[in-house]
Amino acid sequence: MLESVDLISHKQAELAELLDRFSGEDGIHSTAIPSLYCIRSSNVTEPIYRVHEPALCIIAQGAKELILAQESYRYGPSDYLVVSVDLPVSGQIIEASSEAPYLCLRLDFEPNQVVEIIEESGLGTGTTGETKRGLFVSQTNSSLLDAVIRLVRLLETPEDVPALAPLVIREILYRILKGQQGDALKQIAMTGSSAYRIVKVIERIKRNYDQSLRIEELAELVNMSASSLHRHFKDVTAMSPLQYQKQIRLQEARRLLLSESADAADVGFRVGYESPSQFSREYARMFGLPPIGDMKRLRMSGEQQSV
Structure with missing residues (x-):
């Protein structure tokens, strides 16, 4: 009815x-x-x-x-x-x-x-x-x-x-x-399900987002093959483990730039990037502007990254 x-x-x-x-x-x-x-x-x-x-x-x-x-x-x-x-x-x-x-x-x-x-x-x-x-x-x-x-x-x-x-x-x-x-x-919540194991992988990536991602280690952690991990991870998150880590890194970088007025290159290193140019390029791809330009825009608009 x-x-x-x-x-x-x-x-x-x-x-x-x-x-x-x-x-x-x-x-x-x-x-x-x-x-x-x-x-x-x-x-x-x-x-x-x-x-x-x-x-x-x-x-x-x-x-x-x-x-x-x-x-x-x-x-x-x-x-x-x-x-x-x-x-x-x-x-x-x-x-x-x-x-x-x-x-x-x-x-x-x-x-x-x-x-x-x-x-x-x-x-x-x-x-x-x-x-x-x-x-x-x-x-x-x-x-x-x-x-x-x-x-x-x-x-x-x-x-x-x-x-x-x-x-x-x-x-x-x-x-x-x-x-x-x-x-x-x-x-x-279903112990042993693929999604339950993917949650464990997500926790590991979030905890170590600034470190190199080793798919084989993540797969071994949850008793999956690398291909199975990749497939189920994308089913749950709509992205690959590497893409997930990249988004976590860039969001954390933006938070640090806003809260600490830190140097962009230094923040890039802190979140795991080895190349300032790569950091700036990927930052601009995600947020529309490179770090310096994005910070100017946010401060002019008064936008805060609150949850």
């Missing part, structure tokens, strides 16, 4: 009112629930680069576009976005105004929370062996919106947060696991 469009729209409006109230002004606002953030923007934005950690994002008003490698994901109030592994992305708010600001919530989660729900509910049975992308957009439904609204409403009674927030968060994750693309979230 199809859900009432009016019912969904009513719940989206209720969520928008709550997010507007608890954000108050433009920015990313932490809350009394440590993993929950309220996000508000009265303007469209330039692309902001970041490593997106596992999270659920639900937009109540406005729209956003996320770019992963060469793939574009656009979502708004009728959708929700789930990122199940650490992924280097760029995100841009594409619909927002002072009259109708962009309003979004982000709920961070840990893979072990997903593991516990799967083990207790038996949701791991019947999953396909296919390795899926670690990011997906799916259609919002009233059951998920109900749980999300109850979570945000807990901010009205902070004394209830310690007891009730963990229960509602479990329900939210359970609803996602039961959704049409639940397998894409389940895969990171």
Whole structure:
């Protein structure tokens, strides 16, 4: 039975009112629930680069576009976005105004929370062996919106947060696991699955992003052949291990240049590049300008690489 469009729209409006109230002004606002953030923007934005950690994002008003490698994901109030592994992305708010600001919530989660729900509910049975992308957009439904609204409403009674927030968060994750693309979230929690092993490789690359990448060592770490590792890594991240490392390096370089006003060549060496010219070339390919020009642009526009 199809859900009432009016019912969904009513719940989206209720969520928008709550997010507007608890954000108050433009920015990313932490809350009394440590993993929950309220996000508000009265303007469209330039692309902001970041490593997106596992999270659920639900937009109540406005729209956003996320770019992963060469793939574009656009979502708004009728959708929700789930990122199940650490992924280097760029995100841009594409619909927002002072009259109708962009309003979004982000709920961070840990893979072990997903593991516990799967083990207790038996949701791991019947999953396909296919390795899926670690990011997906799916259609919002009233059951998920109900749980999300109850979570945000807990901010009205902070004394209830310690007891009730963990229960509602479990329900939210359970609803996602039961959704049409639940397998894409389940895969990171299934010990021995290809995606589970790719998460280990991602952790190693992130930890040692400034060091030379040795595919054979990574493959041995997770008991895969080099070709199998490459294939499954691309299934999860939309890029090769080398491309993933390059994005991590360049994002970290940009952060260092912004925060420390450091010399570009020195930053290039610090993130693992041996050649300043190669660093400048790849930096310009990713961000549109070489390091010095990019820093001038960012400081003139006042843009910050916040998450």
